[in-house]
Amino acid sequence: MAKRLLVAYGLWALGGPLGLHHVYLGRDSHALLWMLTLGGFGAGWLWDFWHLPSWVATANRARVPRDHVGTVPALSPLRLVGQVMVGMYFGLVAALGLPWVPALLAQPLAVGLGVQLVSSVGDQTAEVPSILATAFLTSLLFQGRVLAVLPVSLAASVAAQRHRRYKPCGTPQPRLAARLYHLGLACLAFAAPLAFCGLCGASRVLGTLLALPRAAIELLLLPLRAGWLLAETLGFAGGSPLRERGTGSKASDQGQRQHWAYEVLGLPAGSSAEDVQRSYRELVKVWHPDHNRHRAKEAEQRFIKLQEAYEELAGSRR
Secondary structure, three states: OOOOHHHHHHHHHHHHHHOHHHHHOOOHHHHHHHHHHHHHHOHHHHHHHHHHHHHHHHHOOOOOOOOOOOOOOOOOHHHHHHHHHHHHHHHHHHHHHOOOOOHHHHHHHHHHHHHHHHHOOOOEEEOHHHHHHHHHHHHHHOOOOHHHHHHHHHHHHHHHHHOEEEOOOOOOOOOHHHHHHHHHHHHHHHHHHHHHHHHHHHHHHHHHHHHHHHHHHHHHHHHHHHHHHHHHHHOOOOOOHHHHHHHHHHHHHHHHHHHHHHHHHOOOOOOOHHHHHHHHHHHHHHHOHHHOHHHHHHHHHHHHHHHHHHHHHHHHHO
16 A cells, blocks of 8 residues: 555654554554654654655555675664663663663663664664674673663764664564554563553652641650650659550559459458458358259359459459
């Protein structure tokens, strides 16, 4: 199907930074590069405006590419600069999005893939093993440091220029659905680590924001607490309100337990120890389970209550 220049310009205007016009013209490597760099950091998208007519003509086979078997493409300073920049960009993205992966593995691999992507734009390509081997060797020299992305990218770009070649002619192009599927997988592999790190950072920021009100309250109460502590140290104040409240609650609970014990033994509050012991012995004889076989369950419960009441009063007296 013939490509139309007007459609190409429309896609360039609407989705140029995402490389839609390159997808339309079958330039998938160029389209992926634009997707991952947002139109070559904006400058490449504007640069495409002047090259669209020639790309449309090539896509329509108006300019049939000659066979470049045995020839080497001319050295392009612009492509070399693009390789260095994109290689550095991919290396920094790997350092940010893959902090759990060793730098000696993630950094040279990302740089090499970025350089190879720029090398595959248009009708040229380069040898991937040579680029990756150079990137890994250079990264070993700099021990995988973050600042090593520049020399690693530069060395990989030089290796790509030394092993540059033309793409084979006449290679059939996959269907549009398969091309979009491959482009989507590549974009997902690039964006997923960054999205994960972004979500982790957002959760940490959200946790910090949620903790700010409590920290502000603690800060506002700090002078009051310091003053109360100073008053306690100088003897102008007793224990803290929380301690006093806790002591009072314990005392009230103990008083309620004793009042319950007196009621169980059938005695008024404050009875003497002799009265408590006498009442306990009498009631134990009455409610002993062996003497109440016709109501054993009720007798057992009353017997247990008598034991607990006597222990409560006898223990408090001890």
